[in-house]
């Protein structure tokens with residue numbers, strides 16, 4: 001097969017491979033086989049699935065190197081034990097489950113593009129399904145904890161700084177900031193349904209005395225007063241331009257003179273066609289909830305400067321996968337050159 005045909009075929013079949021991963025995760029089969037290797041009949045009995053269909057799924061799992069087969073018994077590969085079992089410290093299992101859930105609205109992409117309407121309602125976005133909330137928020141944590149320390153390295157803060165983490169999710173970045181700066185305190189502003197999840201992650205990290213989690217709406221609520229930094233991590237891309245302007249304006253208002261706004265996220269290059277992950281992330285936000293529009297670094301910089309911030313300093317993290325913009329509120333509340341802290 002020539003390269004072009006192989007490339008198209010691989011993309012066309014990619015969804016099949018993803019569905020095997022999602023289904024093994026959704027049915028808890030990685031967890032089941034983590035206990036001990038089992039034959040297909042026994043996997044089917046314990047997971048309440050159809051024996052022949054379960055065997056087909058297990059065989060595909062072996063072909064995709066997620067499972068191994070020895071005689072009649074199936075087992076997790078090392079990769080599955082490390083990344084696909086929820087209790088593993090390196091787990092991505094919840095994140096994979098969220099991708100599985102999102103594959104349903106993604107399946108309606110043609111209709112989304114025809115109508116310009118998202119495939120999921122605002123209610124779904126507001127996390128009324130507790131399992132979805134937990135998988136989404138803790139899944140983001142599984143993903144983000146891999147790069148959070150690197151992001152925190154680019155955030156210099158003065159002693160005793162107070163930080164607001166807007167839409168802070170499970171507290172991944174708040175935790176990383178507190179680990180980097182032993183005397184900093186953070187207030188996470190999150191949807192009420194997310195607050196208990198963030199509180200438990202923060203408590204597990206032993207930082208409950210330094211990180212508070214407050215219920216609130218980042219589309220309307222203030223972000224504090226006289227704070228040293230406002231963190232906007234993976235928030236702006238999912239909102240409209242107007243909401244982004246309002247969020248950045250309230251960040252400016254909340255900061256003390258010389259305070260910093262830190263924007264972390266995935267940005268498009270000036271052609272808006274690269275990197276490929278960000279083009280898909282952009283499409284995903286639209287498909288799921290008609291979300292905003294991914295910014296280029298230049299657009300985000302202008303958004304910040306229009307709100308009165310200095311020109312941001314830009315840092316690439318995670319080998320360029322994520323980008324951190326750090327801009328300052330001037331000493332008199334006006335833009336000024338970055339003076340450090």
Ligand SMILES: C[S@@+](CC[C@H](N)C(=O)[O-])C[C@H]1O[C@@H](n2cnc3c(N)ncnc32)[C@H](O)[C@@H]1O
Pocket residue numbers: 137140141144166167168169170172173189190191194216217218219232233234235
């Ligand atoms: C893509 S996640 C980013 C989480 C975290 N900051 C990170 O970078 O991993 C966006 C977060 O915004 C929160 N969120 C969405 N709408 C919100 C609102 N109106 N007010 C407060 N938080 C909101 C969600 O619950 C979610 O945790």
